[in-house]
Amino acid sequence: MKIVSMISALFVCLAHNGYANDIALQFPLDCTLGQDCFVQQFMDHDDTNDARDFTCGHATYDGHKGTDFRIKDLAAMKRGVPVLAVADGQIVALRDDMADQLWTTPEQKAAIKGRECGNGLVIQHANGYQSQYCHMRLNSITVANKDMVKAGDILGMVGASGNTQFPHLHITMRKARRVIDPFFIDENESCAFDPDNTLWNDDFLDQFNPQITQIFATGFAPNVVEIKDVQDARFTNFTPQADDPALVAYATAINMKKGDVFHIKFIGPNGVIANTKTDPLDRAKSRYLRFAGKKKPDGGWPSGEYNAVFTVLRNDKVIEIEMIKTQIR
Numbered sequence: 603m604k605i606v607s608m609i610s611a612l613f614v615c616l617a618h619n620g621y622a623n624d625i626a627l628q629f630p631l632d633c634t635l636g637q638d639c640f641v642q643q644f645m646d647h648d649d650t651n652d653a654r655d656f657t658c659g660h661a662t663y664d665g666h667k668g669t670d671f672r673i674k675d676l677a678a679m680k681r682g683v684p685v686l687a688v689a690d691g692q693i694v695a696l697r698d699d700m701a702d703q704l705w706t707t708p709e710q711k712a713a714i715k716g717r718e719c720g721n722g723l724v725i726q727h728a729n730g731y732q733s734q735y736c737h738m739r740l741n742s743i744t745v746a747n748k749d750m751v752k753a754g755d756i757l758g759m760v761g762a763s764g765n766t767q768f769p770h771l772h773i774t775m776r777k778a779r780r781v782i783d784p785f786f787i788d789e790n791e792s793c794a795f796d797p798d799n800t801l802w803n804d805d806f807l808d809q810f811n812p813q814i815t816q817i818f819a820t821g822f823a824p825n826v827v828e829i830k831d832v833q834d835a836r837f838t839n840f841t842p843q844a845d846d847p848a849l850v851a852y853a854t855a856i857n858m859k860k861g862d863v864f865h866i867k868f869i870g871p872n873g874v875i876a877n878t879k880t881d882p883l884d885r886a887k888s889r890y891l892r893f894a895g896k897k898k899p900d901g902g903w904p905s906g907e908y909n910a911v912f913t914v915l916r917n918d919k920v921i922e923i924e925m926i927k928t929q930i931r
Contacts, residue, residue: 624729625689626803627784628753630773631671631760632684635809639683640818642770642856643670643888645783656786658793660886661814661857667781668734668774672856673760674819677835679769682742683760685735687751688773691727698743700763704833711765719772720764723757729777736772737764768833768889775801815862817912817924819854827852827893842930844902849875850895851910853924858887863915866894871906905930 633639644655646666655662673683679702698721705711714720719736723743726732739761745751762769775784784801795812802810823837824846831837832854842849851868858864861882868876876894883890892912907929914922 625727625731625801627688627733627775627801627806628686628803629806629809630686630688630733630735631673631771632686632756633673635671635806636811636816638678639671639673640816640856641669641810641814642672642768644785645669645781647783647786647789656783656793657795657812659859661888663888668736668772669784670770670772672768672770675833675835675838676762676769677838679739679760679762682739684756685738685758685760685771687725687753687755687757688733688775689725689727689731689753691725691731691733691751693723693745693747693749693751694726694732695724696743696745696747697721697723698738698741698758700740702740702762702769704762704767705765706767714765718765720766721758721761722764725751732776732779734774734776736774737761737766737770739763813921815855815857815859815914815916815922817853817855817914817922820910820912820924820926821852822908822910822926822928823850823852823893824848826850827891829854829889829891832891842903842908842928844905844930846898846903848895848897849903849908850893851876851908851912851926852891852893853910853912855890855892855912855914855922856888858883858890858914859916860884860886861916864890864892865913865915866892866910867913868894868908868910870908871904875908903930 631639644662646653646662648654653662653664700720721738722736724734739759742759744758760771775782788799797807819832821837822842825848863880863882865879878894909927912924913920
């Protein structure tokens with residue numbers, strides 16, 4: 603009797619609300635998660651006008667039906683970041699005729715109504731699963747409709763087509779036509795990341811960090827920095843000179859939480875150039891740009907090493923830190 607009960611309990615556990623470990627998804631990008639690509643947004647689990655990700659956090663927006671994996675900037679997009687099949691299957695839908703363009707105004711978004719996914723495709727997998735890939739780069743898709751693909755096959759490149767404000771891959775998973783979250787397949791569990799409650803394979807889980815607040819774009823610049831500068835990689839190869847009118851250190855963070863504090867300490871050969879700390883954030887921020895510096899001193903910038911340290915503090919504890927340096931000769 604005990605054996606029968608144990609077997610029954612095991613079966614219920616494996617069933618996992620209908621997901622009996624019958625698929626294992628690989629990471630859909632050829633990049634290093636947390637270094638040159640990042641989780642920007644998860645699926646929305648809130649049925650109201652609010653938004654809630656599977657951890658009960660706010661790394662999502664209302665009605666978001668997938669996961670967004672972003673890359674650093676448009677320069678990385680142009681170099682090419684391959685999109686990979688998450689599992690074996692067959693291509694059942696495809697589009698590759700939309701320009702890569704960052705859409706920001708209501709008029710721009712209205713112009714692509716019904717085609718918000720941009721360039722992309724759908725793969726039918728075994729056991730009723732489907733994966734949909736959106737915002738791929740124009741003319742990059744390497745497969746055709748009805749092609750059979752294997753997990754890890756290159757499908758195309760990350761782009762900025764469709765309704766997007768930054769280059770990224772949006773991926774939606776479905777089973778039996780129902781949208782599911784590969785990070786949270788049993789919604790009866792608590793608001794926490796549990797590797798056993800996902801559809802991801804071990805390779806992905808080994809590199810995934812559930813702490814997704816990250817500093818992902820840093821550098822130096824000779825003037826004020828805007829988000830567009832970061833997206834365009836305007837200062838990626840900037841080398842400061844003694845006669846630059848100003849010198850600032852900048853950083854962009856993603857998935858900041860309410861109450862987080864951002865600290866910049868910028869030091870030159872003659873001492874501290876800037877040491878700034880924000881007030882605690884009054885709300886969560888999906889993307890957050892900060893910079894600090896000052897105008898050129900009399901006689902120009904001295905030669906030597908310049909260092910900047912960027913820190914995200916949460917409840918007075920460091921959760922993310924990034925350090926950069928440069929030289930003026």
